[in-house]
Amino acid sequence: MCLGVxxxxxTINGDDIIAEIDGVRKEASLALLEEKVAVGDYVIVHAGxxxxxxxxxxxxETLRLMREVFSPExxx
Numbered sequence: 001m002c003l004g005v006x007x008x009x010x011t012i013n014g015d016d017i018i019a020e021i022d023g024v025r026k027e028a029s030l031a032l033l034e035e036k037v038a039v040g041d042y043v044i045v046h047a048g049x050x051x052x053x054x055x056x057x058x059x060x061e062t063l064r065l066m067r068e069v070f071s072p073e074x075x076x
Contacts, residue, residue, distance in 0.1 A: 004046035005066070006059035009039055018047055023064065 005073035007019035007026065015030045019056075022042070028036055028045045037043060037054045042059035 003066075004044040004051060006042050006054060006062050009037060009041050009043060009044045010057075012037065012039060017043075017050065019043060019050070 005021060006030055007028075009017050009019050010025065011018045012030070017028050017030055019026045019028055020026075026045060027048070028043075029049050030043075032049045032051055033043070033053065037050065037053055042054050042056055044052045044054065
């Protein structure tokens with residue numbers, strides 16, 4: 001199964017970011033986003049690309065719901 005996961009942006013270098021959720025860090029690209037993204041923002045990461053920016057409240061609620069449905073292994 002392939003899901004987009006809300007992740008918090010830790011670093012930005014051009015179009016490249018490092019984002020994290022639950023201690024798991026991933027590299028991703030901002031190339032598909034037209035919105036401006038800053039360190040500390042939440043983005044949906046799917047297949048190595050940030051595909052949307054979302055506010056923190058919505059991101060944390062989405063993660064809470066995902067944790068109810070999926071096992072920790074599914075979330076990595």
